[in-house]
Amino acid sequence: MHIIRSFRVCSLCSTLISRSGRSRGGWRTLLLLQQTSIRHSEVTPKRFSHGDFLDLYENESVQKYVKQLMDEYTDISQKLQHAHLSESDRKAFIKKHAELVPLANVFKRTEQAKKDLEEVLSVLHSTTATEDEDEHLIQLLREEETQMTSRILSLKKDLIKVLVPTEPLDSSDVVLEVVSGRTTGGDICQQFTREMFDMYQGFACYKNWDFKLLNYTPAEYGGLHHAAVRIAGESVYRHLKHEGGTHRVQRIPEVGLSSRMQRIHTGTMTVIVLPQPKDLNLHIEPKDLRVDTFRSRGAGGQSVNTTDSAVRIVHLPTGITAECQQTRSQLQNRETAMQMLRVRLYQSMMGKETEQRHTARKQQVGTRSQSERIRTYNFSQDRVTDHRTGYSTRDIKEFMKGGEELDELIADLLEHVEREALLEVVDSRTLSQSESGQSAD
Structure with a gap:
């Protein structure tokens, strides 16, 4: 039954697998769709880059900076719920809160994606292939792992881009x-x-x-x-x-x-x-x-x-x-x-x-x-x-x-x-x- 609890983190798997009414033809069709998607992503050319944003995500100082900003966002969110704030303080908090919202949104999506990946890996490592259909399931989970890993990398890069200071004249x-x-x-x-x-x-x-x-x-x-x-x-x-x-x-x-x-x-x-x-x-x-x-x-x-x-x-x-x-x-x-x-x-x-x-x-x-x-x-x-x-x-x-x-x-x-x-x-x-x-x- 551990397979069933994994379906909430894998929308594809939850669609594919229900213990009632599944068919081998459905498995093959869905496998083909995912494999086609993966092959397409593999041939997409990538631009040479002097340095990738992704390595910044692993930088200890950057991670500490992100945590400080998220703590600040949480603190401001709580303060804005208080009715006793002065008008000037409320305006200042609203402005700062708006500045931190893009970071908070990407950060939350990144953390959720990492949790989802952990659950997929947990199911994958605890699943034993005992029949053909379970082998298909393992293959699907591995493909889901690949896609989710790619998504996490993209979210990490988006998070770093949100952190980059912008110049007010950039749109000029x-x-x-x-x-x-x-x-x-x-x-x-x-x-x-x-x-x-x-x-x-x-x-x-x-x-x-x-x-x-x-x-x-x-x-x-x-x-x-x-x-x-x-x-x-x-x-x-x-x-x-x-x-x-x-x-x-x-x-x-x-x-x-x-x-x-x-x-x-x-x-x-x-x-x-x-x-x-x-x-x-x-x-x-x-x-x-x-x-x-x-x-x-x-x-x-x-x-x-x-x-x-x-x-x-x-x-x-x-x-x-x-x-x-x-x-x-x-x-x-x-x-x-x-x-x-x-x-x-x-x-x-x-x-x-x-x-x-x-x-x-x-x-x-x-x-x-x-x-x-x-x-x-x-x-x-x-x-x-x-x-x-x-x-x-x-x-x-x-x-x-x-x-x-x-x-x-x-x-x-x-x-x-x-x-x-x-x-x-x-x-x-x-x-x-x-x-x-x-x-x-």
């Missing part, structure tokens, strides 16, 4: 700029900058984001000096915030003497990613601005550079500058330049308040030297390497299209950064509690 749109390197590479930098611009345009298309051109200053031989775009969509800043920095290229130039001599050149370009909060309403005093107009540079085309339509706006108190020469309309260029100026001013303010964000324009631009590179694009070896995680991928031409390959690299980088962020929170809390204990002594 961005202004993304690409800037050709100044000190190395010459034409190769400008050509690479254009390719990087095309890559991010392809990535925006891949993610179904809106890609609006704000400024575009071309260079000779089809290269690009500078371009700025506004990218809008779901969680744009979260995906692009770590793209800011110096990108290095190594290749044989497509034109010039070096191309004929088959010499590999090295160049750099800079990506700048500035968040644009949806509720950005930054007031700027007109007296603090200097507005200059000038004739557009570059190849022009369609009379863009035949009038003084380009606009440069300088915020005098900070020296922050924005310009636009994209259209023949001075008014439109001015509106675009003001939009970019607001974003840069906002980012400057946020950079002073939270230096750890690493998204301030000055931090991303740096000196544009090769020593500050975050990623190398080696065309000669057909390889892209991110130096922050060690992630490497081949087929550089496919990568530069800005599709799945770039998405996988960014996903790996996000997982790496979020792992480090969680460990930093856990260590910070541990240190704070240790200091509090010493003060109490």
Whole structure:
């Protein structure tokens, strides 16, 4: 009868096995369904990862942190049932309770799944195959064990993701700029900058984001000096915030003497990613601005550079500058330049308040030297390497299209950064509690 009590933890088994009216045909059909499901899960490809979230679940400090949060959740839940709370305390408890609910839900599901697995294992270890139907039962229990183990691993990963601190700007749109390197590479930098611009345009298309051109200053031989775009969509800043920095290229130039001599050149370009909060309403005093107009540079085309339509706006108190020469309309260029100026001013303010964000324009631009590179694009070896995680991928031409390959690299980088962020929170809390204990002594 021990088999019957196991059915409450195995919905499949409870459906399959009732001592009345079971048939061998039913067993075979259900076995086939489960085996098909397992085979399907086995062939699902998995993305290479710098580090898996699952090992964090086994981290002693993380487990202690989770227990503390769950104790806090239980304590708050009990306090909210008391009628004598003040209005201010109740609001504070409700807010904290809401923050802990996602963690509590995943934690409870994880613990229940672990209990269910223990019961399945208990039944499996105590069952003896005495007839064909019992052999089928054992097989089903083993398959159920496999599925439940997989579910527990997924829940553990979900739990760690809930713990990862989020940035309030992650859902923001961005202004993304690409800037050709100044000190190395010459034409190769400008050509690479254009390719990087095309890559991010392809990535925006891949993610179904809106890609609006704000400024575009071309260079000779089809290269690009500078371009700025506004990218809008779901969680744009979260995906692009770590793209800011110096990108290095190594290749044989497509034109010039070096191309004929088959010499590999090295160049750099800079990506700048500035968040644009949806509720950005930054007031700027007109007296603090200097507005200059000038004739557009570059190849022009369609009379863009035949009038003084380009606009440069300088915020005098900070020296922050924005310009636009994209259209023949001075008014439109001015509106675009003001939009970019607001974003840069906002980012400057946020950079002073939270230096750890690493998204301030000055931090991303740096000196544009090769020593500050975050990623190398080696065309000669057909390889892209991110130096922050060690992630490497081949087929550089496919990568530069800005599709799945770039998405996988960014996903790996996000997982790496979020792992480090969680460990930093856990260590910070541990240190704070240790200091509090010493003060109490």
